[in-house]
Amino acid sequence: MRLLKNTPQNELYEYICNDIALFHFIQEKAIDGLFLYDIEDPNGFWVDQKLCKTLGYNSKHPNSALIDKRPVFHEDLENLKFKLGECQEQNTDEFESELNFKNSSGSRMAIEAHCKILKDEEGAPIKLLGALKVIEKTKPIKLEQQVERYKHIIEGTNIGLWEWNIQTGETIFHPQWAHVLGYTLDELKPISADLWKKLSHPDDSKECDRLLKEHLEGKTDFYECECRMKHKNGDWIWIEDKGKVVTWTEEGKPEWMTGFHEEINEMKERLLLKRSFIKHAPSAIAMFDKQLNYIAVSNRWLEDYNIEHLDVIGKNHYEVFPEIGEEWKAIHQRCLKGEIIKREDDHFVREDGSEIWINWEVRPWYNDENEVGGIIMHTANISHIKRLENTAREKQNFLETILKNINVGVVSCDSEGKLTLFNKATREWHGLPAMDISPSQFSDYYGLYKSDGETPLEVNEIPLIEMLKYGKIKNEEIVIRPKNAPSKSVKVSGSQLKDDENNVKGAVIAMHDITELKRKEEKLRYSETVFRHTFDYAGTGMVMLDMQGNWARYNDRFLEILGLTAEELEKLHFTEISHPEEREDNLRLFMEIVEGKIKYYNEEKRLLHKNGNYVPVYISVSILNDEKQQPLYSVTQVIDISKQKKAENNLRNTIARFEAILGASTGTLIVGTDTEGLITFYNTGAENLLGYTKEEMVGKQNPSLFHVKEEVMEVATELAENSGQIFQGFDIFKELVKSDQFSREWTLIKKDGSKFPVQLTITAIRDNGKIVGYLGVGTDISELKRVEKEIKSILKITQSQNERLKNFAHIVSHNLRSHAGNIEMLLNLFLEENQGLEGDEMMIHLNKASANLKETISHLSEVVLMNISVKESLTSLKLRKYVDNAVENLTALAEKKDVQIINKVPKETNVLGIPAYLDSIILNFISNAIKYRSPNKQSFVKITTSTIDKYVIIEIEDNGLGIDLKKHRRKLFGMYKTFHSNEDARGIGLFITKNQIEAMGGKIEVESELNKGTTFKIYLKYEKN
Amino acid sequence: MKKIDLACIIDDDPVFVFGAKKIMELGNICNSFMVFPNGAEALNSLKPIISSKQKLPDFILLDINMPVMNGWDFLDEFIKIPCEKNITIYIVTSSLDPFDMEKAKSYSNVNNYLIKPINSNNLREKLMNEF
Known part of the structure; x- marks a missing residue:
């Protein structure tokens, strides 16, 4: 049953509750504390507050955390485990052991432990409880015995022994130690480490502490220190203190130290006197013993050799200066034998590379016994003087070389303006050497002018004088125009020469030749020759106006555009050649260009020509700046665009x-x-x-x-x-x-x-x-479409009419004819049966009517039949045969009427047609020509043919009566039309003929003039053989 | 010329039939007639006559345009009937159509092509060659 927090304390409490014997065990054995060791957990080593106290920790001790873990030493823990094993073998649950614990000062503390094994319900060991009791305190028994052993020997000497436990602070002073300081040991009681401190000189104790620390850290084999201590009589006496650590703790810390001190007062005082004398000597002096160890040294020596940081006393000279060569060592040896050696200046190089010049003297010194005790070196380090000299010389050379060779004129003067430097470049530029003349003569003598190259400089304008007087130069650019050398533009800079008190002692100026630069600038700005060429001979008009709007330059082309001469142009202001409407605008644009508001502009303008007309031009205006970006000229290009405009x-x-x-x-x-x-x-x-x-x-x-x-x-x-x-x-x-x-x-x-x-x-x-x-x-084409549609419908109507016409033709050709035939037949039969009635007027008219009816019907039939039946049955016909035939039939009639028939139809011409129609057509035209001949002339009818495309044209020409075509053309080929009062004219011939021609795919044309004659042209389809 | 015993008129026009009979009577060409109003009736009547070898007409006046069976169709049927007697056939029509005229020539049995109207002199003249 666990109700409490799972901590070792509570765990222990539970064990105690379960086993009252455990309580008695703790009461009896755990005098100085207890621990609980978890067998399963190697880190589970817990100690109680009492043990902490025993070991010197308190609960607030920063190491308390460590206590929880491992206050016990590892080997002891192993020992515990071993014993635990033994117990189990022997079936006991208690044993005793000695354990070492780390106390608060870090050293071991041996503790006697009564251990009891705690078991769980199954009897398996789980914890080890240790009740602790401190074993009696250790004592430096061994050291005491040792000291005891040497006690008598030491007492016989004049040295004061001391012993000191560094860890515990325990000290042991021997009576002689006190005697050195004029005390008895009893007088100085209580004896402690503080006693030494109390009696030692505060100035020295620090150094002693330092030396002690070095020894304790193992850096020195001995602790050795010279210090002053307070004698009983109140004086400070010099004491030499020496000591050494003799025992160490198990962790390797020094434990016991032992040593002695003795009075060195007299020796020390003498040495100090010498040292002090040397130390404060104004020059570099060092005193050495015979082994060249430093005995005394002056501060100056330390300074000169840059070893201020070192405490050289007691150190060997050759260690301090490892670079010292054999030569010097030999000198030292000679001096140790009594020689005195000096040198005025000697140069030598330190190991670190620095150079030293010294003026030195080495001589021996003699001790009380008048023997050489060592040597004294006296040196004067003259390195810095030497260095300055060298630097100055180098600088001088350097400057002289520069001044001689650079193309910069350098001139300096003293406070009176007297020239002190006038370098080679300057001499060459001026073409003459410096002269001892007053500044007022400078300009004239040296040829000094302002940048315009014309105005001589006033005295105060001469840069050197300006600089001397005012500390600055106004005319940075001047022109040197000497009498016997080419002129130069120079740019001047300079400064005043001042002494340490800031008094002006002179001035120096440097002059840079900018002639070439100026020339290039000029070239760039104008591109002199090229620019002039392009300008003057450009195809476009070019004008430059200065900032006041005056003509600065213009070319011939510009004058040409305006039709002006240069003289005429010069009299005009540029706005005067502008179109009146554009004058204001042009002036404004010019001002904007001048003021830099716009960089350029292109526009079409009109300029006034001399002849009063305005010339349309295209102008481009830009600005030409000087080197300072100040506007210099406006440049205008003028292109005559009259032609383009036109x-x-x-x-x-x-x-x-x-x-x-x-x-x-x-x-x-x-x-x-x-x-x-x-x-x-x-x-x-x-x-x-x-x-x-x-x-x-x-x-x-x-x-x-x-x-x-x-x-x-x-x-x-x-x-x-x-x-x-x-x-x-x-x-x-x-x-x-x-x-x-x-x-x-x-x-x-x-x-x-x-x-x-x-x-x-x-x-x-x-x-x-x-x-x-x-x-x-x-x-x-809406209308066209509409018409097309209309035509189509008309065609349809026509077709149906045609159809009806065919029916009509049928009626005509058959029915009508049948009826007419019947009437004729019946009439003939009637007259045959009634002989004698032929003369009856009624019968005469009836006969006549019947005959007319028959004829009309036969004409109608002919016309109708042609159109409906023949188109497809055209055959090739020899034209000549049909013409001959017709002519033959008409020969009698022609002769009778005295008409000449001229037949010129070639034999080989074939036409496409229907034989009966062709017969009828030719007969018809020839007979017509005979019929309508002119009674007053020798009449003729001529038949000729020609061929055009697909047609054979048959021309039937007569010189007969002719037809008034103006009146009759439209009716000429109509049915029952006659144009002559001729008894044979029936008015049906031409109608039928035309229809026959058209039925055969031909056409007919007519030319006629009254009383001159008529020509019919019959076009028939041509059959090519 | 010798007189024709029996003439046959095939025509749907009664006026023509009357006229034709009159012409032949007056012209003393023929006094006995067989008359049919169309090809079909003529064929129906003539066929048994031919087969029974009764008296056949010597001469036929044949119209072309007729109802029921026209002249051409009649001809086509009639010539198929084997007949020992040589019958003279004249086509009498008011048609001036050259097509009809040409077609008439293609029938060897057709002896002539007359265009209405006809008269006795004319007909007699033509028949002189046949009889």
């Missing part, structure tokens, strides 16, 4: 005209696009037809806006079939142009959504052969 005007007019034409075509749509289809041109016609305005279209839309998508897609499909390529968007139109399908019918959509058909022609607009755009020209 051309531009022409072009504009042409364009205007062209646009007017395009605009005027209000019924024709004209739309221009760029190569990608963007509309660039859109005329009034397009506005009218499409309903979109120019503003809506140009630069914004593509023709696809007003095209029917499906229709364009159909075209694309068509193109794809032909070319195998698929086109999209505007490329479809491009491809149409490319494949020569410029013109086709399109349906366009108006803004209001209605559609209309156009015949649209697309062409590429080319510029130097390159396509730059496309132009579509379209006409609204």
Whole structure:
């Protein structure tokens, strides 16, 4: 049952509660504390507060944390474990052991432990309880015995022994120790470590502490110290103290130290006197013993050799200066033998590389016994003087070399202005050496001028004098124009020469030759020759105006543009050649250029020509700055653009005209696009037809806006079939142009959504052969379409009428004829049966009517039959045969009427026709010609042929009565028309003939003049053999 | 010429039939007639006559344009009937169509092509060559 916190204390409490014997065990054995060791856990070593106290810790001790862990030494813990094992073998649960614990001062403390094994319910050991009792305190028994052993020996000497436990502070002083200081040991009681401190000189105790510390840290074999201590009589006496650590603790810390001290007062005082004397000597002196160990040294020596940081006393000279060579060692040896050696200046190099110059003397010194006790060296370190000398000399050389060789003029003067330096460059520039003259003569003598190269410098303007007097130079740039050397531009800088008290002792100036620089600058600014050339002979007019607007420079071309001479121009201000409307603007622009508001401008202007006209010009104005970026000139380039202007005007007019034409075509749509289809041109016609305005279209839309998508897609499909390529968007139109399908019918959509058909022609607009755009020209064909539709319906009507006509023909050819035939037949039968009635007037008229009816019907039949039956049955006919035939038939009639028939038809001409018609046609025309001959002339009729294309033209020419075509042309070939009061004229011939000709695919033309004659031209289809 | 015993007129026009009979009677060409108003009736009547070897007409006046069966169709049927007697066939029509005239020439049995109207002199003249 666990109710308490799981801590070792509570655990222990539980054990005690369970076993009262444990309580008695603790009471009896745990006098100085107890521990609890967890067998399972190697770190589980717990100690109680009592043990802590025993070991010198308190609960607040910073090491208390460590206590919890391992206050016991490792080997002891191993021992515990071993014993634990033994117990288990022997089946006991108690044993005794000695353990070492670390106390608060870090040293071992042996403790007797009564241990009891604590077991769990199963009897397995789990804890070890230790009750502790401190074993009696240890004592330095061994040392005491040792000291005892030497006691008698030491007592016989004059040295005072002491012993000191460093760890515990325990001290043991021997009576002699006290005697050295004039005391008895009893007088100094209580004896402690503090006693020494109390009696020693505070100035020395620090040093002693330091030396002691070094020894304790094992750095020195002995502790050895000289110090002053207070004698009983109140004097400070010099004591030499020596000692050594003799025992150490187990951790290796020093424990016991033993030593002695003795009085060295007399010796020390003498040495100190010498040392003090030497130490404060004003020069570098060092005193050495025979082994060259330092006995005394002056501060100066330490300083000179840069060894102030070292305590050289007692050290060997050769250790301090390892670089000292054999030569010096030999000198030292000679001196030790009594020689005195000196040297005025000697140079030697230290190991660290620094150089030393010394003036030295080495001599021996003699002790009380008049023997050489060592040597005294006296040196004067003259290194810094030497160094200064060298530096000064180097500097001098350096400066002299520079001054001689650099191309910078250097001149200096003293406070009186008297020249003290005048270097080679300066001499060369001035062409003469320096002269001892007063500053007022400088300008004249040395040729000093202001930067303009004209004005001589006043005395106070001479840079050297300026610098001397005012500490600064106003004229940084001057010109040296000597009498016997080329002039130079120089830039001057300088400074005053001052002494330590800041008094001006003179001045120095440096002059830099900037002649070349100036020249280059000039060249750059004007590019003298090149610039002048380009300027003066430029194809464009060029003008430079200075900042006041005066003519600074202008070229011939400029004068040419204005038609002015230079003299005439000079009289004018630049604004006076401006167009009055532009004067103000030009002046403003000029001012802006001058003030730097604008850097340049390009504009078209008009300039006044001498002849009073204004010349259109293009001007570019820029600014020319000097080296300080100050505006110097405005530079204007003037280009005469009269010709361009004229051309531009022409072009504009042409364009205007062209646009007017395009605009005027209000019924024709004209739309221009760029190569990608963007509309660039859109005329009034397009506005009218499409309903979109120019503003809506140009630069914004593509023709696809007003095209029917499906229709364009159909075209694309068509193109794809032909070319195998698929086109999209505007490329479809491009491809149409490319494949020569410029013109086709399109349906366009108006803004209001209605559609209309156009015949649209697309062409590429080319510029130097390159396509730059496309132009579509379209006409609204709505009307055309409507007419076409109308024609189609008319054709349909005609066809049905034709059909009816055919029926009519049938009626005429059959039925009508049948009835007429019957009437004739019946009439003949009636007269046959009733002989004698032929003379009856009624019968005469009835006969006549019947005959007329028959004839009319036969004419009608002829005409009708021709049209409906013969077209397809044309055969090749020999024309000559038919003409001959007709002529033969008419020969009798012709002879009778005295008409000459001239037959010029060639034998080989064939025509396509129907034999009966051809007979009838030729007979008809020839007989007509005979019929309508002129009674007053020798009449003729001439038949000739010619061939045109697919036709044979048969010309039948007569010199007969002729026809008034003006009156009759339209009726000439009509039915039942006669134009002559001829008894044979029936008015049916030409009608039938014309119909026959046309039935055979031919045509007829007529030329005629009254009383001159008529020529009929019959066109028949030509059969090529 | 010798007088024709029996003439056959095939025509749907009663005026023509009357006239034709009158012309032949007056011209003393023939006094006995068989008249049919179309090809079909003529064929129906003539066929049994031929097969029964009764008296056949010597001469046939045949119109072309007729209802039921026209002249051409009649001809096509009639010439198929084997007949020992050589019957003279004249086509009498008011058609001036050259097509009809040409077609008539293609029939060897057709002896002549007359265009209406006919008169006795004319007909007699033509028949002089046959009889």
